[in-house]
Amino acid sequence: MQDPLRIGGFTPLTTIDYPGELAAVVFCQGCPWRCRYCHNGHLIPARGMKSLAWGNILRFLERRRGLLDAVVFSGGEPTLQSRPLLTALREVRALGFKTGLHTAGPWPERLEPLLPELDWVGMDLKTIPDDYPRITGAPGSGVRAWQSARLLRESGIQSEFRVTVHPGLIDEATLRELEEQALRIGVEHLVVQRCVTEYCLDEGLR
Ligand code: SF4
Numbered sequence: 001m002q003d004p005l006r007i008g009g010f011t012p013l014t015t016i017d018y019p020g021e022l023a024a025v026v027f028c029q030g031c032p033w034r035c036r037y038c039h040n041g042h043l044i045p046a047r048g049m050k051s052l053a054w055g056n057i058l059r060f061l062e063r064r065r066g067l068l069d070a071v072v073f074s075g076g077e078p079t080l081q082s083r084p085l086l087t088a089l090r091e092v093r094a095l096g097f098k099t100g101l102h103t104a105g106p107w108p109e110r111l112e113p114l115l116p117e118l119d120w121v122g123m124d125l126k127t128i129p130d131d132y133p134r135i136t137g138a139p140g141s142g143v144r145a146w147q148s149a150r151l152l153r154e155s156g157i158q159s160e161f162r163v164t165v166h167p168g169l170i171d172e173a174t175l176r177e178l179e180e181q182a183l184r185i186g187v188e189h190l191v192v193q194r195c196v197t198e199y200c201l202d203e204g205l206r
Contacts, residue, residue: 005084006030008048008076010057013068018100018120019160021069026057028085031077032106033136035126036202037166037195043076044201054088061095070119072100079103082110089117105148106141112151120158123149125190127163127170128178135169146185153186161187166195168205 009027011017017025030046031038042048061071071092078085078101089099098119105111105123115121125145126135132142152159163170163178170178175192182190200206 002083002087003081005054005081005088006047007052007054007057008043008050010052012060012064014072017072017074017102017122018070018098021098021100022067023070023072023100024057024061024064024068025072025074026054026088028073028075028078028081030080031075031104032080033077033104033138033141034201035104035136036169036200036205037135037164037197038201039196039199040076041199041201046080054084058091058095061092061097065096068097070098070100072102072122074102077104077106079105079107079110079114082107082114086114086117089114093117103148104136105145105152106138108144108147108151111148115151115155115157118157120160121152122160122162123152125149125161125163125178125182125187127174128181131170131174146181149182149187150185160191161189162191162193164193164195166197166200166205169195 006029008029011025029048031044100120102122129142
């Protein structure tokens with residue numbers, strides 16, 4: 001029997017988390033990285049203070065058929081729980097909703113089997129590969145994230161790639177280099193988001 005999906009939060013309705021669709025967002029608990037600008041620090045531990053039951057969310061979604069278009073799995077890093085996530089994606093599709101994922105791509109090998117169950121993916125490209133550990137605190141994270149980005153591009157799934165810019169972490173020249181490297185893997189448009197600094201994990205960045 002597989003572990004249940006650990007969930008640290010739920011938003012029943014949003015218009016901004018899946019482009020053009022009314023969506024609910026499930027915030028999965030746990031992330032392998034500790035990005036200095038992370039504003040969801042409470043979702044980083046594998047087990048959080050708050051825990052919501054997937055079964056209850058599924059029952060809520062059953063009652064939202066015809067009212068919602070999509071369900072997005074966000075985090076934390078949803079692919080940390082790739083097996084229960086795969087089951088949840090199938091259950092969501094069986095209810096008639098589109099499926100979305102927010103990921104930073106730390107595990108290309110876990111992302112790949114999820115792709116056939118996804119209609120849209122929003123992926124963070126944090127910086128150029130060599131520079132990743134300075135943001136994520138995780139050696140090798142850049143290579144893995146960019147491998148995930150390549151897989152996502154090759155899958156042909158509708159996607160959006162975005163970069164969060166904190167001036168203390170990424171300068172203009174690195175941003176230009178990032179855009180060029182992204183273009184080389186087929187990412188023609190990179191959404192640049194300004195960092196919301198109030199809740200940065202690293203207090204020095206607030
Ligand atoms: S990958 Fe996302 S959830 Fe994980 S630490 Fe970085 S910003 Fe936070």
